[in-house]
Amino acid sequence: MVGLVVVCHSRALARAAVALAAEMVPGKPVPIEVAAGLDETTFGTDAVAIMTAIAAADQGDGVVLLMDLGSAVLSAELALEMLADDQRDRVLLCPAPLVEGLVAATVAAAGGAGRQEIADEATAALAGKQSHLGAPAVPSEKPDERTRTGPSATFTVRNPHGLHARPAARLVTAVRAFDADVEIRNRSTGSPWVPAASLSRVATLGALSGHELEVRAGGRQARAAVDQVVALAGRAFDEAAGVPEKVVTGRPGAGGLAASPGIGVGPVRHVGSGRPELPEVASRGAAAEWQRIEAALAVVRRDLRRLRAGGGAETAIFDAHLLLLDDADLLADVRSRIEQGTAAPQAWSAAGERLAAEFDALADPYLRGRAADVRAVTDQVLRSILGLPAAALLGSGVLVAPDLTPAEAASLDPEQVVGVLLAYGSPTSHGAILARSRGVPAVVGLGPAVLDLPSGTTIALDGSTGEVVVAPAAAVLADFRERATELSARRTRAAARSAAPAVTRDGVPVAVGANVGSLADARSAESNGADLAGLVRTEFLFLGRESAPDVDEQQAAYLAIAGALDGRRITLRTLDVGGDKPLPYVPMGAEANPFLGVRGIRHSFEHPELLAQQLLAIIRVAHDVPVSVMFPMVSTVSEVFRARRMLDEAVAAHGAGDPPGLQVGIMMEVPAAALKAAAFAPHVDFFSIGTNDLTQYALAAERGNPALGVLADGLDPGVLRLIDAVCRGAGDRVHVSVCGELAADEAAAPILTGLGVRELSVAPAAVPAVKEAVRAVDLATAAVAAVRALGLPDAAAVRERAGR
Secondary structure, three states, X not given: OOEEEEEEOOHHHHXXXXXXXXXXXXXXXXXXXXXXXXXXXXXXXXXXXXXXXXHHHOOOOOEEEEEOOOHHHHHHHHHHHHOOHHHHOOXXXXXXXXXXXXXXXXXXHHOXXXXXXXXXXXXXXXXXXXXXXXXXXXXXXXXXXXXXXXXXXXXXXXXXXOOOHHHHHHHHHHHHOOOOEXXXXXXXXOOOOEEOOOHHHHHOOOOOOOOEEEEEEEOOOHHHHHHHHHHHHHOHHHOOOOOOOOOOOOOOOOEOEEEEOOEEEEEEEEEOOOOOOOOOOOOOOHHHHHHHHHHHHHHHHHHHHHHHOOOOOHHHHHHHHHHHHOOHHHHHHHHHHHHOOOOHHHHHHHHHHHHHHHHHOOOOHHHHOOHHHHHHHHHHHHHHHHOXXXXXXXXXXXXXXXXXXXXXXXXXXXXXXEEEEEOOOOOOOHHHHHHHHOOOOEEEOOOHHHHHOOOOOEEEEEOOOOEEEEOOOHHHHHHHHHHHHHHHHHHHHHHHOOOOOOEOOOOOEOEEEEEEOOHHHXXXXXXXXXXXXXXXXXXXXXXXXXXXXXXXXXXXXHHHHHHHOOOOOEEEEOOOOEOOEOOOOOOOOOOOOHHHOOOOHHHHHHOHHHHHHHHHHHHHHHOOOOEEEEEOOOOOHHHHHHHHHHHHHHHHHHOOOOOOOOEEEEEEOOHHHHHOHHHHHHHOOEEEEOHHHHHHHHHOOOOOOHHHOOOOOOOOHHHHHHHHHHHHHHOOOOEEEEOOHHHHOHHHHHHHHHHOOOEEEEOHHHHHHHHHXXXXXXXHHHHHHHHHHHOOOOHHHHHHHHOO
16 A cells, blocks of 8 residues: 655644544555654654655555645655655655645545555545636546446435535545446536546535435446445445434424523524624735734634633634634735735625635535634634624523633623523533523523524523423413522522521531632622632633733732632632643643643643642642642542642742641542542542543543533433542542532432532532522432432433432
8 A cells, every 4th residue: 555644844733634534534544654843843844754754654555745835845855865766766746735635645545546646636636625616627537438338326415414525535435446437427416427536526526415426337346336336325425424403493392401500581682793894994005914914813813722721612613713714715815905905904804705605605504604603703803903892792682602602601691691592512511611600591502593593583491401492372481481480489598598508408518619710700609608619710810811820920819719708718729721721831732632631730740830839829828718729630649649749849938837727639530530539538638529521531422512412411320430439439538529510400419418429519600509409408318319320321310310
């Protein structure tokens, strides 16, 4: 098999391109080597590294080498000059576009093509895009006479998004396995015949879902090849079925995933596009106008990266928007307009609208919907150029949106937004968490159909059950309002007793604390009767800035939070970033799976100066107020030893001795740590179970993935068994709390306390209701029910039994 070498200025970009290409040929590994970047973070290319990659990729059939731009070509040519003659003769430099070319080359190589054929396929890889966008495409080849008289068949494309890259690659790979010349055409559009063994030519068909395609073949295995294509088409080219969309209807019971409890009734309100008016201004000169563009792009990139650090479902959206900001075609269009004398706002707006219009013109509704992403990014940059604030909700009512970023969710005004309906997202996404913290009812994962609801349409929703009714009948509306009145009365009763301790019916106290990430959260926690700050997310001090806060700034912030809580104990979690939440001022290499990467305590050990400064600030604060320090993402006892040594060093550096009442604990988020809790117990004062991460790791279900919203339930018996293991391993000396979102689930209160949890830390607004849930628990009965829950098959069964 011919090997491939990717020469690129960015190591992260090269690896991502290789990963994308490999997805096109599952089960058929192609030797692909990367010679990219001078190291993990430094852009550049190196001829010696290219030589090494060529040697590794060459399995005897030679190598095709793809390059990104500029010096990559020069470095590749230099590498060839340094090779031995026989090896140099087996290497072919290919002028193809890197990403499209690599995908096409990988499919061709997997099918056994030779060097020149692979290079030709890669070079023609732009044909699909050219055809789709109206540019001159590669001319049709003269069909082989044998295919005209050979066997043929027709089939209908069943894939939801048409014959896009993956199914097309599956088709091409299958065809290449036969001794036959196979051609294919789109009968629905009247396209010409193209070789089915060419990924780039198949892409020119523009085959969408429902299109009828015709295949014909000639040669010794012509009939087998045609039959195989038809069979593949019948299986939708082995593409996994998409997640079915939930369509909101006008009947009770239809809906999505419950994300934030409460009843909401009101008219549909969309976030106003509020497209800014373009000022009538002349260009200040190409250099000055381009500088305005670059400055605005830098601001928006920074904002998107800060929001992306929240993780969850919104991460992929931010990634897509960041890619749009660097789209070479878009930026080239902007620059061209500026060089022709157009001012920056007009140039950016026109180029963005041109790109959005191209998506609008597509027949496929899925692809057509991407125009909204383009316009969202265009508007964000345009507002930055013009110095305008973000768009706002148009009137009060039920907010309907694709998803909520953390910043958008955090700005929700419960007086104006009576409920939230999201097309995407999950109950454990950061947007949903923040909606709960604001006390705004929310239902998520409703599918894109919800976005088509006309403004002003009356909506009734129950964020506790996921029920959504569009234009409800009078009787249904009356029922929702009655439920809202009852819920309000319960909340009023809970609020009246929020400052009192939460004690079970049989006299066992359970502390109910608050998860806070700002001074405003701390004030809300105090007003809602929180017994303590069970989790202070200290990341709020470190994200969205160009440098780390110093010791004095951290000390002042932590003391302010303690002051807002009137001196109650605060649990300060050390910096939990890295991987999926990078800091712009701390260099980190790209990771294939950041959720399992250098994050939490691992990141702190990689950057000990950050941890040392934070621990010194915590020690200072602990001499004034009760403090618990908590280390995140701990997996091994040795990590606890190292963290405690650094804590001792901070005590010594402060020079005032051990702080009175300082407690040391760890987050239980890693299943392996939960199962060996007894090994940690002698070295800590408390365990805090982070059920958000513990659940996603235990169930292999990413918490922000809307397709997995039902699966990623912390009441799954497997997760409960891990919580049980922590409580058993803690013994009588180590205090166990839960600070994940499961703690705020009123159905979980009897089970968690029954297993041995004695502290629940929740969003500030949830404190009164959780205290009421604890007061309703009979611990003896709860302990029996909790044991039974461990033996149930799934979370649904646990919830059903808990509701009896």
